[in-house]
Amino acid sequence: MTIDIKGGAKDLAGIALFVSLVAIIPLVTDSGVALNFVMMALYAALLSQAWNILGGFGGQFSFGHALFFGTGAYFQAMAQLNMGLNPWVALAIAVAGGSVVGVVVGALSFRYGLKGSYFALVTLAFAEVFRILTLSVPFTGAGVGLMLPLQESFANMQFGSRKGYVYLVLSFVTVALLVTWGLKHSRFGAYLQAIRDNEDSARAIGVNPFNIKLGAIAISGGLMAAGGAFYVQVFQYIDPGIAFGPATSVEALVAAIVGGISTLWGPLLGALVLHVLADITRNMFGQLPGINMVIYGVVLVMIVMFLPRGIGGLGATAKSVWVGVWRKKDGQHE
Amino acid sequence: MANMNNSLLSIRGLSKSFGGLKAVQDVSIEVPSGSLTALIGPNGAGKTTLFALMSGFLKPDSGSVHFDGQDITGRAPHLNAQLGMTRTFQIVQPFAAQTVRENIAVGAHLKTKDRRTALMQAERVADQLGLGPLLDKPASDLTVAGRKRLELARALATRPKLLLLDEVLAGLNPQEISEMIPVVRGIAQSGVTVLMIEHVMQAVMNLAQNVWVLAQGQLIAQGSPADVTADERVVEAYLGHGTAARLRKAAQAGAQA
Amino acid sequence: MIDLGIVFSSVLNGLTTGAVYALIALGLTLIYGVLHIINFAHGASLMLALYAVYVLKQHWGIDPYLALPLVVPGMFALGYALQRLIINRASHGKDENILLVTLGLSIVMENAALLFFKSDTRTIDTAYTLTTIAIGPAMIALPKLVAFAGALLVSGALLLIVGKTDLGRAIRAVAREKQGAKLMGINVDHVYAMSFGIGLSCLGAAACFLLPAYYVNPQVGSGFVLVAFTVVVLGGMGSFGGALVGGLLVGVVESLGGLFLGESLGQIGIFVIFIGVLLFRPQGLFGAKV
Secondary structure (H helix, E strand, O other), X not given: OOOXXXXXXXXXXHHXXXXXXXXHHHHHOOOHHHHHHHHHHHHHHHHHHHHHHHHHHOOOOOOOOXXXXXXXXXXXXXXXXXXXXXXXXXXXXXHHHHHHHHHHHHHHHHHOOOOHHHHHHHHHHHHHHHHHHHHHOHHHOHHHOEEOOOOOEOOOOEOOOHHHHHHXXXXXXXXXXXXXXXXXXXXXXXXXXXXXHOHHHHHHOOOOHHHHXXXXXXXXXXXXXXXXXXXHHHHOEEOHHHHHOHHHHHHHHHXXXXXXXXXXXXXXXXXXXXXXXXXXXXXXXXXXXXXXXXXXXXXXXHHHHHOOOXXXXXXXXXXXXXXXXXXXXXXXXX | OOOHHHEEEEEEEEEEEEOOEEEEEEEEEEEEOOOEEEEEOOOOOOHHHHHHHHHOOOOOOEEEEEEOOEEOOOOOHHHHHXXXXXXXXXXXXXXXXXXXXXXXXXXXOOOOOOHHXXXXXXXXXXXXXXXXXXXXXXXXXXXXXXXXXXXXXXXXXXXXXXEEEEOOOOOOOHHHXXXXXXXXXXXXXXXXXXXXXXXXXXXXXHHOOEEEEEEOOEEEEEEOHHHHHHOHHHHHHHHOOOHHHHHHHHHXXXXXX | OOOHHHHHHHHHXXXXXHHHHHHHXXXXXXXXXXXXXXXXXXXHHHHHHHHHHHHHHHHHOOOOOOOHHHHHHHHHHHHHHHHHHXXXXXXXXXXXXXXXXXXXXXXXXXXXXXXXXXXXXXXXXXXXXXXXXXXXXXXXXXXXXXXXXXXXXXXXXXXXXXHHOHHHHHHHHHHHOHHHHHHOOOOHHHHHHHHHHHHHHHHHHHHHHHHHHOOEOOOHHHHHHXXXXXXXXXHOOOOHHHHHHHHHHHHHHHHXXXXXXXXXXXXXXXXXXXXXXXXXXXXXXXXXXX
16 A cells, blocks of 8 residues: 655654654753653653554544553563563564554454444453453562563663653654554555544445454554553553553543544644643642642543644644635635 | 346345334346436335445345346445445435545545545546535535535545445535536446436436336336336325326316316 | 352342442433433542542541432532533533543542542441341341342332433433424423433432442542443443343352452453443343444
8 A cells, every 4th residue: 555655745744853853852951850751741642642543543432542551561571571582572572462452352342343432441341351360360460560670771672861761762653653644644544534434434435444443453552552661661660550550541542632633743742731731730739649630631621622623623723714714805605 | 127138236136124114125126237227216115225235234134136247145335345336325424524635535545555546536536526626625514515526426436337326416406406417417428337316306307217116115116217207106106095096087177177 | 169158148249239230320321321421430420429428427427328318419419510511511412522521520530539538448437337137148248238228229219200200201201302302392401411410319329328338449430430331231221120130140240250260350250241242232131222
C-alpha cells in the first residue's frame, strides 16, 4: 500500500521540525526539572498516541488500554530477568507481545461485533483479568512486582541522566508520529476512518471491517506496549497495579480527547496541556494524593461538554468559521 | 423473461422472514447486463430488504443470488463490492467527518492501493457528478441533494459492474429530481448496470427499461414501465383492493356521460 | 472431599452478597433501560454513598439502617442533579460523549474521595456487626441477612414504583418511545433525571445495607463497577428480573469461586462470565436481542 507522500509532505515537515526542536532541549539545558518534564510529557504523549490509533482513528474507545501497557512492561522486565535477554531485544518482544494481545482481544471482540460501550467494557474487563492474574501468579512477582537491577549503559537501555531517556522516548514518539502520519495518508487509514464514520457504508464499497480493525488494534497495542517497556527501563520497577491499573488507561484516553482525537498532533497537545496542568496543580496544592486525577476528570467532563473535538478541534472550528465568513463576503453560498 | 445468459444479476426463489413476518417471499428477478431496471412497490413491500439480501447485508432463509455467473448467496458485502456490486442506502450515510474528496476516495480505493491515485480519481468522479466545487467541504455541510450525489459518487468510484441504488431521489425537490435524472442516465449509458428502487414515478418512466413490482414481499408484476403502470394488480397494490375496478367503472361512467 | 457444609455456607453467603449486587444492578439497568446510557460512574457513586453512611455513623452516631431515610434521598438528589446539569448537557446526542462524561465523573468522584478520606480502608462497628445466625450447618453474619432482606425489599419497592405509579408509567413511556412520550406532554428531561436519581438512590440503600458487613475505601467503586456490569449484562440490559437473577447468580459464583480458587482468582470467575456473555450472548438471560 502506498502512502501519499506528496500530500503528506506538510505533515512530514511538521514532524521533522517538532522532533528537531525537542532534540535540541537536552543539548541546551542540564536542568533535571526541565528534562524530567519533557521526558514525562513525551511519555504521556506516546501512550496517548497509541490509544488514538484505535480510539481516534478507529473509533473504538478502549477503557482498558493498560492491558497492552502492562503486557509490554512485564515482557520487558521478564525477558531481561527470566531470560537474560538484552533490553533492546526485550523491547522487540514487548512490542510484539502488545500487538499479539491486541490481536487476540480484537479478534474476539470484533468477531462478535462488539462496539461502543460494550467494547469499552470488555477492554476494562481484560485489563482487570490480567491485573488479577499477575497479582496471583508467582513468576510475575505477584504483588511484590519485578525490579530491574541497576546497570547503566546504552547497551542496557539504562541511562545515567534523564537526557538519555529523553532521546529514548523521543524516538518512540517519533515512530508513533510517523505511524500516525502513514495512517493518515494511506488506504489503510482511509479504510479505518471510513469504518469509524459509517461501517455499513464502508462495507458496501468494499472495506473489510474485521481485518482493518484488527490491524489498528495490533498497531495500537504494540505502541502502547513500547510505552510500558519504556516505563520499566526508566523506573526499573513494575507491579500489577501500575501495569494494569486504571490510571494508565485513563491518562492515555484523556490526553487524546483533550488534545483532539483522530488528529496527528492532538495526543501530543493533550499530553502537554495535562502535564502543565498537573505541574501547576502540584505547585498550588502540593503532593495531594488524587488531585491530579480529579483535575483530569474535571477537564475530561468540561472538554466533552464544551469542546468535544478537543483543543485541536478549536483550530478546525475556527477555520470553518473563518472560511464561512470569507465566503459570505463574496456573496457565495452553497 | 429476460435471457438468463445475459443476466448480470440473477435472484431465484429468495425468501426472508423476521420472526413471523415474511418480508420477502420467493422472489425471482433477472437483471440483464447493461440495463437500467427499476424495482417499485408500496412502502413496506420489502424492496430494501431485497437489496440487503442481494448485497450480503442479510442472509436469505432460502433461495440464491447469482452475480456475474457466480453464486454469491449470503456472501459478505465487502466481497460483493470487490466483485463489482455496490449499493447505496435509502437514508444517506456519508462519512460525515470527512471531506467530499476523502469520501469518494474511499470508494476509489477499491481499485487502487495508492492514496494519491485514489484522491485524484475522487476528483474526477466528483467533477462528473457536479461536486467539483465542494471537494474540500466536510460531508456534513452538504444539503440532502448534495449528499445523495456524494453517495452516488462514492459508489461510482468503485467502478462497479452493478449499482444498486436505493431511492436515490427520495427527499429531493422537483428541481433537484430533474437534475438528478440525467445523472443516473449518464451512469447507465457509461456501461454500468443499474438496479434502482424508486418511488418517483417520473424517474421510473423516464429511465427504466424493465420494471419489477414488489408488494408485501412478493413479485406481482414485471415488464416495461408502460405495461406495469397499466397493470391492475399494480394499481391495487398502491391504491388498495378494488380500486382498479372502481377506476374502470368511473371511466366507463365518464365515457357514457 | 468437599465439605458440603462449607459449600452450603458459601452459597448462602453468596446469595446475601448477590442480593445487594442485584440492588446495585437494578439501578444500573434502570438507567440503561430509560436513558440508554451505560453509567460508568455507578461504582464511584456507590463508594460516595458508602462514605456518607460511614460519616453519618462515625460523626453523628447514626446507625446505617436508620440512615436510610437520609442517604437514599441524598443519593437521589445527587443523581438528579448530575443528570440534569452535567450528563444531559454534555451528551450532544452522541453515545461516546456520555461514555466519556460518566467516566470523567467517576474519576472525579474516586479521586475526590482519595483527597478527603485518604486511601485507608475504613469499617464501622455496630452492636450487631459480629452477631451470627445459624441456618442449617452455616453461620451467617446478621448484617448479611439484613442486607439480603433489605435488598429484596427495596428491589420490590422499586418494581412497584416503576410498575404502578404515574411516574413509573412516564418512565416506561420514555424508555419505550421518547418522541412519542414528548408529544404526550411528558417532560422527558425531568423523567431522565428522575430515573437517574432513582438509579442512584438504589445505591444509597445498598450502601446502608453493605457497610455493616463490608468496608469502604476510595477504590471500592471500581471493584463494584465491573460486578454491576456483569450482573446487568448477564441478566440482560434493561431487564429487572434479569438484574435480580443475575445478581444472585454472580454473588454465588463469586463466593464459590473464592472458596475453590482463593479470593483473588475467584474474582476472575466474574470477569470470565462477563466477557463470555458479551461475546456469546450479549442480550443476556432476559434481555432484548442486541
